Amino acid sequence: MATKASKSATVLEILKGLYPDSSNSTLKKWIKHKRVYVDSLLILRSDYAVTEGMDIELDRKKSYFKEDIEILYEDPDISVIHKPMKLLSVATDSEKTRTAHDLLKTRYIGKRVYPVHRLDYETSGVMVFALTKEARESLKKQFEERSTTRVYEVIVENEMTETKGKWEHFLREDGNYKMHITKDEENAKKAITFFETIELKKGRSFLRCTLHTGRKNQIRVQAANAGYPVIGDTKYGAKTNPIARLGLHAATLGFAHPRSGKKFSFSYKTPLMFQRLFKNVDQ
Incomplete structure (x- = not known):
C-alpha cells in the first residue's frame, strides 16, 4: 500500500x-x-x-532463482514465476537447456515440472507451472476453457484512435512459424483480444490487452493488423525499438488453484523500460 x-x-x-x-x-x-x-x-x-x-x-521481498527468474509463489502443486525477457519458456529444436522450464527442474529436484502455457522469448511476465499431473490437468483445462485471466501491458507504434475495443480474427501459421490473419476459418483458429488505451505519447500508445483466447503471437499479429505494431517487433512490421526489447509484458495471470479451487491472481510491476517511455502508467 x-x-x-x-x-x-x-x-x-x-x-x-x-x-x-x-x-x-x-x-x-x-x-x-x-x-x-x-x-x-x-x-x-x-x-x-x-x-x-x-x-x-x-514492494514485497523478492525471491530470485537462476537467470533472473523470480519466484512469486510456490507450493506442492504449482510454481508461479516472473519470466524475464530473452528467456524461452520451454525447449525448442535449437535450445534445450536455457529455458524457464528446464531451469525450474533444477529447483524442484525429484519432482516433475509441467509447462501449461508459454510466453514468447522476448516477452516478460507472469507464468505458472504445474508440479503434479493433477495440477497440470486442472490448469490445462482452465486455459482451454478460457477461465483464466491474462492481462498484458503493450507499447505499440502510432497513437491509437480508439479508447477501447476488441480485435477478433482467425489466425493461421505458415511454414516459417509466422502467424497470419486469414478468412479461411476451417484451417485457422479464432483469436479474440480486448484492448484499452491507457496513454498516448510521442507517436506511441500504451495499451492494456486482455486475452479471451491464447493463440501464438496473438496480440502482436492483431495489433500490427490494426496499424499499431508492437515496438521492437520487426517480425510483424515494427520500425522502431526505443527500449531494445519487445514492448510486451504479461502483467497479470489469474486462475483457480488446482487443489483448493481458491481464486489466485498474480501481477507484476510495469517494466522499468516501459515506465521510462510512459511516466504515468500504473497497474
Whole structure:
C-alpha cells in the first residue's frame, strides 16, 4: 500500500521517516533490490528527489532463482514465476537447456515440472507451472476453457484512435512459424483480444490487452493488423525499438488453484523500460 510523502526530500530520507527502526544499510538494500516505488516509478538511486504528496510504496521481498527468474509463489502443486525477457519458456529444436522450464527442474529436484502455457522469448511476465499431473490437468483445462485471466501491458507504434475495443480474427501459421490473419476459418483458429488505451505519447500508445483466447503471437499479429505494431517487433512490421526489447509484458495471470479451487491472481510491476517511455502508467 502506498504512503504519501509528508515532505520534499530524497527517497532515502523519506524511507528513514517511514521505517525508523531500519538501518541506512537496510533501506539502501531495498532500493538496490528494486523494492521501492515513487508514484509507481521504480527507484534505483537513494538520492532520488521526492516531492511532498508523492506516493511511496515498498514492494514485497523478492525471491530470485537462476537467470533472473523470480519466484512469486510456490507450493506442492504449482510454481508461479516472473519470466524475464530473452528467456524461452520451454525447449525448442535449437535450445534445450536455457529455458524457464528446464531451469525450474533444477529447483524442484525429484519432482516433475509441467509447462501449461508459454510466453514468447522476448516477452516478460507472469507464468505458472504445474508440479503434479493433477495440477497440470486442472490448469490445462482452465486455459482451454478460457477461465483464466491474462492481462498484458503493450507499447505499440502510432497513437491509437480508439479508447477501447476488441480485435477478433482467425489466425493461421505458415511454414516459417509466422502467424497470419486469414478468412479461411476451417484451417485457422479464432483469436479474440480486448484492448484499452491507457496513454498516448510521442507517436506511441500504451495499451492494456486482455486475452479471451491464447493463440501464438496473438496480440502482436492483431495489433500490427490494426496499424499499431508492437515496438521492437520487426517480425510483424515494427520500425522502431526505443527500449531494445519487445514492448510486451504479461502483467497479470489469474486462475483457480488446482487443489483448493481458491481464486489466485498474480501481477507484476510495469517494466522499468516501459515506465521510462510512459511516466504515468500504473497497474
